[in-house]
Amino acid sequence: QKEVEQNSGPLSVPEGAIASLNCTYSDRVSQSFFWYRQYSGKSPELIMSIYSNGDKEDGRFTAQLNKASQYVSLLIRDSQPSDSATYLCAVKGYINSGYALNFGKGTSLLVTP
Amino acid sequence: DVKVTQSSRYLVKRTGEKVFLECVQDMDHENMFWYRQDPGLGLRLIYFSYDVKMKEKGDIPEGYSVSREKKERFSLILESASTNQTSMYLCALTSPSGRTYEQFFGPGTRLTVL
Numbered sequence: 001q002k003e004v005e006q007n008s009g010p011l012s013v014p015e016g017a018i019a020s021l022n023c024t025y026s027d028r029v030s031q032s033f034f035w036y037r038q039y040s041g042k043s044p045e046l047i048m049s050i051y052s053n054g055d056k057e058d059g060r061f062t063a064q065l066n067k068a069s070q071y072v073s074l075l076i077r078d079s080q081p082s083d084s085a086t087y088l089c090a091v092k093g094y095i096n097s098g099y100a101l102n103f104g105k106g107t108s109l110l111v112t113p
Numbered sequence: 114d115v116k117v118t119q120s121s122r123y124l125v126k127r128t129g130e131k132v133f134l135e136c137v138q139d140m141d142h143e144n145m146f147w148y149r150q151d152p153g154l155g156l157r158l159i160y161f162s163y164d165v166k167m168k169e170k171g172d173i174p175e176g177y178s179v180s181r182e183k184k185e186r187f188s189l190i191l192e193s194a195s196t197n198q199t200s201m202y203l204c205a206l207t208s209p210s211g212r213t214y215e216q217f218f219g220p221g222t223r224l225t226v227l
Contacts, residue, residue, distance in 0.1 A: 042220075044218050045218070046216065088155075088156070092214045095158060096169055096170050097169050100146060100158055100171065101216055105155035106155060
């Protein structure tokens with residue numbers, strides 16, 4: 001079973017600060033990585049995908065990938081209370097006879113006003 | 114926009130009942146997935162399908178079966194519901210574009226088995 005590990009949190013940051021969420025994965029050959037946001041009682045929502053080493057920016061979000069270290073992270077700049085949610089890291093992997101996403105258990109983020 | 118519809122938001126069933134959870138898409142996506150999500154256990158893959166009449170087991174297929182008779186509909190079946198199948202069930206599909214494997218989720222069905 002390919003592992004995707006995240007710190008469960010909660011990670012608490014003040015409004016306006018940078019939130020840094022981290023994820024490590026065990027499958028060395030993985031090529032596709034995703035971050036999802038999930039509000040309580042709602043389904044996961046895709047916020048970022050990243051496929052190449054380095055940084056990818058989208059608005060206040062930056063995804064960082066380091067395949068050599070098997071590490072992917074998500075930075076949220078100027079954090080807002082509305083960013084309070086659980087953030088799921090997902091890695092594309094081979095499961096039985098096909099490709100699917102392996103999800104971490106998520107990091108809970110709390111942005112305090 | 115990708116639209117994934119699940120038949121019910123909340124469902125209450127009795128132990129031993131046969132339960133059908135339906136997932137419907139409005140576009141021509143091949144890959145569809147069923148997950149369950151439980152506190153502390155995260156999202157776990159039950160079954161997935163690449164096309165009509167095709168199915169693949171995920172990590173926790175025991176106690177479940179699936180049906181995909183038409184491309185737009187992927188059903189999850191609990192043959193004889195048990196209390197340990199109380200969970201949030203999420204259907205997902207992947208974008209068909211190129212090399213990406215972005216998954217999009219339906220709103221989920223919260224199933225309670227009494």
